[in-house]
Amino acid sequence: MRILDRSPGSQLSLRTVAKEAGVAAPSLYRQFDDASAMLREVERECWRQLGLEMSAAAEQVQEEPPLSRLQEQLGAYVRYAMQRPSRYQLLFATQLSSDTDVDGPVRPAYRPVVETIESHARSGGKLPTADTASSAILTISLAHGRIALAHLAPARPGNSAPLVEGFIRETLGRLFAD
Template identity: 30%
Template sequence: MKRTSYHHGDLRATLMDACLRLIESEGLAAVSLRRVAREAGVSSGAPYHHFADRAALLSALSIDGFQQLAAYLTAARASTTDPLQALTELGVAYVQFSREHPAQFRLMFRPELSQPDKHPDAHAAGDAAFDVLVETVAECVAVGALPADRAETLAVAWWALGHGLASLWLDGYLEKRSEQMGTHAPELVDAITRTFTALITPDASAG
C-alpha cells in the first residue's frame, strides 16, 4: 500500500520503507529512484532531496541494516554475563535479524549494489556490527574460554556460521532439513550454535 502523505522530516524514512517493500515484492532489480517515489506516493523528484542516486539509497539502507544488526547483537551480548553463552546468543540474534528484516539483510551483503567504496559509512557500520562479535570473543579469551591465538579466526568462523544459517533459512533449506530431522528451524539453529560453541572451546579441541 502506497503512502500518499508524509511529514517533511519523514520523507527519507518514507522512501527507505518504500524501497524495502519494493525489494521484498519484486527484487533489487526493480529499484530505481523513480520507481521508489511511485511506491512511496511522492513526486519523482522527491528522492533527490535525500539521495543522489540509486546507489546512495541502497547504501543508506545497508547502513541502517548494519546499525539495527549491531543493536540486536549488543542486546544479545548483554543478556548474559557468561561470555560463551553470549557467543551463542549472538548467533541466534544474527539469524533472528535476518528473519525479521530479510530484504535488508540480503541488501547489506551486496556491495556491488550499494557501492560501499563510494560510501565509507557503509563500511563503518558493517565493521561496528562485526566488532560486537570481536569484543565478545575477546571476553571469552580473557576468561580462558577460548584460545587467544585463534581469536580472529574464531570470530570470522562464528560470523560465517551465523550468516550461513541465516541464508539457509531465508532460502527455505533450513526449514526443509529441520522437518527431515523431526525438529523445527529455531530449535535447530539453537542446537547448532550451542554445538559449535562446545566444539571451539579449548577442552573440546584437546579432546
C-alpha cells in the same frame, strides 16, 4: 524498510521508495545523488539495526560467561536474517564503496562479536583459531553460511529459524568449549 520487508532488495529503487513515501521521485535527489547512494544508506541502516539487536541480546546475559553472550549475539544475528531475509540479503548483495573493511558499515555487527571473543579469551576460554579476529570471522561465516543454506531451501526440514539458531548455538558451544 517496508519495501524490503515485502520484496527482494533488487526491487528497491528511487522510484519505488518515492511511491512508498508518497512523493515525486525527483524529490529524493535532494537526499541521495542516485540509487546507489540510497542503497548504501539503506545498507548502513540495516547493519546498524542488526548490531543493535545483537547488542541488546548480549546485554540480557551480561552477567553470564562470554560464550553465553556470544551465543546470544549470534542468536540475534540468525533471528534478524531469518525474519528479514531481504534486509539481510541486501547486506551481502552490494559492494560497499570504500568502506569494505570491518571498521566501515559492518562494524555494528562485527565489533561486538570481536569484543565478546576477546573477553572469552581473556577469561581463559579456548579459541577455535589462532586469534580473536580470525575467530570472529569464523563465527560470522558459520552463521552466514547456515543462514544462506536455509534461505535457499526454507521449506526443507531443519531450515526453520529456531533450528538454524539452535545449530549455531550448539556449534559455537563446541567451537569455543574449554
